[in-house]
Amino acid sequence: MKKLVIIRHAKSSWESPYLDDHSRPLAERGLRDAPKMAKRLKKKDIIPDAMLSSDAERAKNTALITAEILDFPKAKIHFTSRLFHSLADTIFDEIKKTENKVQTLFLFGHNPGLNDLIEKFGGKIDNLPTCGQFGLTFDVNSWKEISPQNAKLWFFDFPKND
Template identity: 65%
Template structure:
């Protein structure tokens, strides 16, 4: 069985409105929410074997904070430019490349691609909020085979949800 946590980046800062979107850092709220949400995963005993992130600053920072809180080696986070504003199809193609030796993968990135991916895999959500997490399990031993046919809802969590 494979497990996936789709993890939208924490709240980004708009203090510098003309900053290139790719370079946008986390806002104070994002810097507060990211470790809190990582600690919720820790409390549920959900730890990654593999972490994949968009290389946009806000997604990368969320991944780094999560890695630190879950004691995942930061140097093992796989950064991928293709995940920046990627479509559901492109995200799924990246997930299919995860080595099968990993059973629990976290992917950090952006909407609307993440909302589309969740729906394409059979999940239900209006909008995955910033720092939101949506988990699926897949009844397969191979990442290349993950699909709606073998996907099951695992959990959903986000900063304003009562835990």
């Protein structure tokens, strides 16, 4: 069984409107929501074997905060530019590169690609909110085998879901 947790970056700051989009940091709300959502994962005992993240500042910081709360080694997070504003098919290709020894993968990225990926797997969602988490399970032994046909909703959570 493979488990995928899709996590949209926490709320980003627009205080510097001329800052390159890739470099935008987290806003105060994002800095509040990221640890809150990571603690919810910890409480449900959802711990990653691997983390894959966009290298954009806001996604990177969301992943680093999550890793800290879950005692996941920050040096083991794989950051890639291939997840920055990527299409669902590109994100899907990156997931399928995951080593088979990994059972639970956390993926940090951006909309609209994450919404499209969730819909590709059969998930019904209007919008994955900032810091939202969408969990899927796949009854397969290899990440290369995951598909819409073997995807099942595991959970959906977001900061205002109190």
